[in-house]
Amino acid sequence: MELLAKLLGGADRVKIMRFFLHNENDNFSLSTIYEKTKVKSSVCRSILNALISIGFLEKKRQRVTILEKTKKDTKIKENISYKLNNSFPHNEALKDLLFDFELLDKKELASRFKNIGRIKLFLVSGLFLNLDKSRVDILIVGESLNKSKSDKVFDILSSELGREVVYSVMDVEEFEYRYKMYDKFVRDILDLPHETIID
Secondary structure (H helix, E strand, O other): OHHHHHHHOOHHHHHHHHHHHHOOOOOEOHHHHHHHHOOOHHHHHHHHHHHHHOOOEEEEEEEEEEEEOOOOEEEEEEEEEEEEOOOOOOHHHHHHHHOOHHHOOHHHHHHOOHHHOEEEEEEEOHHHHOOOOOOOOEEEEEEOOOHHHHHHHHHHHHHHHOOOOOEEEEEHHHHHHHHHOOOHHHHHHHHOOOEEEEO
16 A cells, blocks of 8 residues: 555545545545545545546535424535546546555555454455455454454455455354354355465
8 A cells, every 4th residue: 555655645545546436336425435434534625625626536516405393494405425537537547556456465464453362364365366256355263353353453444445345253163163064155265266364
């Protein structure tokens, strides 16, 4: 991400561009963009305005009539949303650049989870290997794993990549049981192409 951030003007801009390229047909409010990208509101506004100025994004205004129950009166509210400009000439080239997750440092990726417990197995597949057919993007197996901590790391990771990371976290006992029982989910992960980072 560091090289892309330097090339494209910062990590926050990369996150926002990825988010819109992945959700190319949808409109988003400012609050949704803040929530999904984890970019501070003031920084986010500045980046959105810059991306609008070059034609990468479109700003949509929609007037909505609201009936106020207390006053029994109507009020006109303007909703503002943002959308990828599908006519922007460099969208496909940007997708190739921004979604090439095979270039990510997988060891650095695994190190983000060092505080969630004792990890015995950490493997990547799916979007990290540019594979469409995969059960998960990341599988973590370990001991004394803290699910809430791992969920937070995955939430931040998803915001950086501009898409939801599909993952599974399980303890060693559950993994070994499911493996021995030829559990389809576990077998599919192991049978399909993957890369083991910690074993």
